[in-house]
Amino acid sequence: MRQFVKLSLVFSLLLLVLTVLLIEVPESYLENRASFKLPQDSKFIVIGHSHSECSFNDTLIDDLRNLSGSGESYFYTYLKTKQVLEQNPLIETVFIEFTNNQVSPIMDDWTWDDEHMNHRYPKYSPFMNRKEKITLASNNFTGFIASNFKTAKEGVGRILSKDYQYIRETPLSKPASNEHILDSLILDAKKKGPLKKDSKLSEVNVDYLRKIVKLCKENDKNIVLVRSPLHSSYRGYSNESLYHKIRKKYFSDINYLDFSSVSLDDSNFYDLEHLNEKGAKAFSLWFDAFLKKNPDLDSVNEVYLDLNLETN
Amino acid sequence: MLFNSIDFAVFLPIVFILYWFVTQKHLLVQNLLIVFASYLFYGWWDWRFLLLIFSSTVIDYFVGRGLAKQDIKARRKALLWTSIVVNLGILGVFKYYNFFVDSFVDMFSLFGMQMKASSLDIILPVGISFYTFQTLSYSIDVYKRKLEPTKDFIAFSAFVSFFPQLVAGPIERASNLLPQFYKKREFNYSKAIDGMRQILWGLFKKIVIADNCAEYANIIFNNSADYSGSALVFGAVLFAFQIYGDFSGYSDIAIGTSKLFGFNLKQNFNFPYFSRDIAEFWRRWHISLSSWFRDYLYIPLGGSRGSISMKVRNTFIIFIVSGFWHGANWTFVVWGALNALYFLPLLLFNKNRVNIDTIAKNRLLPGFKEFIMILFTFGLTVFAWIFFRADSMEHAISYITNIFSSSLFSIPYIFEPDTGLPILPKMILLLIALFVLVEWLGRDGQYGISNVVKIRSRVFRWSIYLAICFMIILFHGKQQEFIYFQF
Numbered sequence: 001m002r003q004f005v006k007l008s009l010v011f012s013l014l015l016l017v018l019t020v021l022l023i024e025v026p027e028s029y030l031e032n033r034a035s036f037k038l039p040q041d042s043k044f045i046v047i048g049h050s051h052s053e054c055s056f057n058d059t060l061i062d063d064l065r066n067l068s069g070s071g072e073s074y075f076y077t078y079l080k081t082k083q084v085l086e087q088n089p090l091i092e093t094v095f096i097e098f099t100n101n102q103v104s105p106i107m108d109d110w111t112w113d114d115e116h117m118n119h120r121y122p123k124y125s126p127f128m129n130r131k132e133k134i135t136l137a138s139n140n141f142t143g144f145i146a147s148n149f150k151t152a153k154e155g156v157g158r159i160l161s162k163d164y165q166y167i168r169e170t171p172l173s174k175p176a177s178n179e180h181i182l183d184s185l186i187l188d189a190k191k192k193g194p195l196k197k198d199s200k201l202s203e204v205n206v207d208y209l210r211k212i213v214k215l216c217k218e219n220d221k222n223i224v225l226v227r228s229p230l231h232s233s234y235r236g237y238s239n240e241s242l243y244h245k246i247r248k249k250y251f252s253d254i255n256y257l258d259f260s261s262v263s264l265d266d267s268n269f270y271d272l273e274h275l276n277e278k279g280a281k282a283f284s285l286w287f288d289a290f291l292k293k294n295p296d297l298d299s300v301n302e303v304y305l306d307l308n309l310e311t312n
Numbered sequence: 313m314l315f316n317s318i319d320f321a322v323f324l325p326i327v328f329i330l331y332w333f334v335t336q337k338h339l340l341v342q343n344l345l346i347v348f349a350s351y352l353f354y355g356w357w358d359w360r361f362l363l364l365i366f367s368s369t370v371i372d373y374f375v376g377r378g379l380a381k382q383d384i385k386a387r388r389k390a391l392l393w394t395s396i397v398v399n400l401g402i403l404g405v406f407k408y409y410n411f412f413v414d415s416f417v418d419m420f421s422l423f424g425m426q427m428k429a430s431s432l433d434i435i436l437p438v439g440i441s442f443y444t445f446q447t448l449s450y451s452i453d454v455y456k457r458k459l460e461p462t463k464d465f466i467a468f469s470a471f472v473s474f475f476p477q478l479v480a481g482p483i484e485r486a487s488n489l490l491p492q493f494y495k496k497r498e499f500n501y502s503k504a505i506d507g508m509r510q511i512l513w514g515l516f517k518k519i520v521i522a523d524n525c526a527e528y529a530n531i532i533f534n535n536s537a538d539y540s541g542s543a544l545v546f547g548a549v550l551f552a553f554q555i556y557g558d559f560s561g562y563s564d565i566a567i568g569t570s571k572l573f574g575f576n577l578k579q580n581f582n583f584p585y586f587s588r589d590i591a592e593f594w595r596r597w598h599i600s601l602s603s604w605f606r607d608y609l610y611i612p613l614g615g616s617r618g619s620i621s622m623k624v625r626n627t628f629i630i631f632i633v634s635g636f637w638h639g640a641n642w643t644f645v646v647w648g649a650l651n652a653l654y655f656l657p658l659l660l661f662n663k664n665r666v667n668i669d670t671i672a673k674n675r676l677l678p679g680f681k682e683f684i685m686i687l688f689t690f691g692l693t694v695f696a697w698i699f700f701r702a703d704s705m706e707h708a709i710s711y712i713t714n715i716f717s718s719s720l721f722s723i724p725y726i727f728e729p730d731t732g733l734p735i736l737p738k739m740i741l742l743l744i745a746l747f748v749l750v751e752w753l754g755r756d757g758q759y760g761i762s763n764v765v766k767i768r769s770r771v772f773r774w775s776i777y778l779a780i781c782f783m784i785i786l787f788h789g790k791q792q793e794f795i796y797f798q799f
Contacts, residue, residue, distance in 0.1 A: 001332060001499045003501060004504050004505070011774065011777070014774075015778065015781055019785060022782065022785065141318075142317070142318035146791075149785050149788060152785050152786060153786050153787070156786055
């Protein structure tokens with residue numbers, strides 16, 4: 001028995017050391033080679049999750065790159081933004097999606113639940129510090145271990161295929177609305193009745209938004225918080241008062257553009273919180289014109305309640 | 313709790329330490345620990361269904377005690393039927409209720425009679441078919457006086473719920489496993505090392521082979537209308553490797569884990585894809601289930617004795633029931649019937665026990681004829697797996713119809729429909745090839761890498777183990793639940 005335990009421990013230790021090396025070596029190799037480079041003309045970037053990802057079609061907006069990622073919490077957005085700003089000093093303005101669900105506790109899940117961590121961690125772990133890794137491990141240890149195995153797999157894969165490009169080339173665009181889906185979502189929202197007030201907060205997500213803002217300020221970038229268009233039946237408004245409370249408390253000095261209530265008919269929505277291709281086109285063309293009219297973005301602290309977009 | 317989860321990686325060493333270092337001096341306490349650990353293992357998934365295992369344990373224990381005291385044949389029979397009705401009743405309600413209701417409604421609608429019947433929203437308890445059959449075998453063996461009924465309720469509970477094989481087998485006979493709970497287990501170094509090695513190989517089969525094949529097989533099966541005939545054949549082959557890696561991998565982990573605790577479970581797979589005919593395949597695939605049906609259904613029905621019509625009847629019964637055991641869907645029934653059709657010619661021409669020995673024994677490669685026979689048997693098996701994997705009969709038929717089209721002889725079109733991305737990295741094909749090679753070289757052992765023990769150099773042995781560990785880390789597929797959990 002003693003021999004078995006001794007050999008098992010030695011083997012486990014050896015395996016552990018080699019596994020750590022298998023994770024750490026590719027990580028440090030990638031940290032030095034990862035490319036977050038954008039085209040030279042990139043003056044504006046948009047960061048956030050799927051709401052902004054589906055709203056800003058950067059092929060229709062001059063000098064703008066949409067770097068939003070579906071299902072991305074600010075924890076990972078911060079890591080990405082840090083690298084992007086470092087490697088692209090010519091960026092002038094950072095548009096940060098700031099919408100209702102980004103203050104809600106669901107963002108904690110988006111940061112460390114099995115599915116999201118397994119998806120994001122392997123990509124961003126080379127750029128995380130010890131404290132950030134501890135945050136993830138302390139909230140979901142088993143998911144953290146599993147994500148590290150995936151990190152080794154993806155890291156070695158990237159090195160072998162010499163794939164050091166970390167910025168996706170094409171933005172996500174949701175296909176044209178499926179009317180049946182949208183109708184049933186609207187009906188479902190109506191059935192649920194009036195919104196109940198929700199005041200639960202994701203402290204981690206708000207902290208990381210503050211970190212992003214601080215990072216941008218340190219790098220002398222213009223910062224604009226943006227709320228993308230939302231359908232009037234969207235249930236996420238339930239935390240509206242908390243949302244504004246957080247905005248006033250931490251980001252009152254930051255420019256804010258609220259497109260959540262722009263007039264867009266149902267044919268522009270994929271679902272209640274995402275524009276479809278048609279909606280994104282209308283919105284992006286308007287936004288392009290808007291940027292040209294306001295090149296310095298000096299008077300953009302406005303709430304666009306009655307904006308009516310041409311959607312032909 | 314899944315074997316391929318971090319939870320189990322923490323659970324196993326804790327139970328191992330408690331088992332050998334804390335409770336070893338007292339057999340009763342050690343058995344109690346097994347019961348507690350097994351209930352925790354099962355309850356991790358859904359604690360509510362522990363009541364079913366406990367009920368099954370209590371009923372069969374008392375049926376056994378009743379049979380011990382009873383000599384009157386009619387009363388003994390009544391006790392046996394109590395066990396059968398209760399166990400199969402629970403299985404029937406949870407697994408087959410909706411199937412029967414839906415089938416009756418469909419059948420009546422064929423005659424123009426519209427019936428309304430509501431299906432129940434039932435969750436299928438994991439592993440119910442496995443532990444039900446295990447406890448049933450105890451009652452039947454006691455009834456037939458092949459086994460002394462136990463007086464030890466804790467040992468019997470441990471036998472029914474033994475966590476390594478609780479949810480996906482091997483289905484153990486009471487005559488093999490139960491007596492092992494009566495005796496004090498002694499730690500055996502070689503056996504424990506062998507167990508660890510078998511667990512490692514099982515994890516490789518599951519995580520590298522099955523989970524990777526599953527991803528691609530799922531894409532092809534779920535979008536079968538978008539693929540060429542050749543790609544569909546490819547999808548079916550991938551599923552064949554998925555189900556083998558998945559299920560035999562589970563069995564290896566179960567058997568290996570049992571060895572760590574000093575138990576011997578029966579071999580459940582014996583390199584079935586190297587079989588030279590279907591009869592041999594069924595002696596090598598899911599052996600614990602095949603032998604269960606042989607002993608408790610086929611032989612009582614008369615087996616292969618009697619007239620030709622009896623032989624045909626018995627063969628169809630055993631294969632169809634075996635198919636139905638796998639799931640409440642007509643696809644499984646057809647899968648069973650198809651295997652009966654494959655098997656019948658061998659039985660009728662008395663060729664079903666021709667290939668008994670290890671394939672190409674003492675030779676590196678099979679002969680040409682053997683190779684063709686292996687390929688042919690594999691092909692038949694793959695064809696039958698299409699029914700097993702398909703969601704419905706319509707799906708299976710359209711899948712097969714699409715195979716036999718002009719695109720059958722084209723280069724397999726294996727791109728994901730929506731994205732146009734290639735779905736199968738070359739690395740997976742290399743891993744499958746490596747897997748087949750290792751299994752071929754280890755075919756005279758209990759599992760693929762059991763012969764590694766013969767290598768004298770510890771450095772070399774450890775290098776092999778480490779290489780397998782790194783392949784698991786680097787080439788793991790997306791975690792999938794074990795297929796046989798649903799049965």
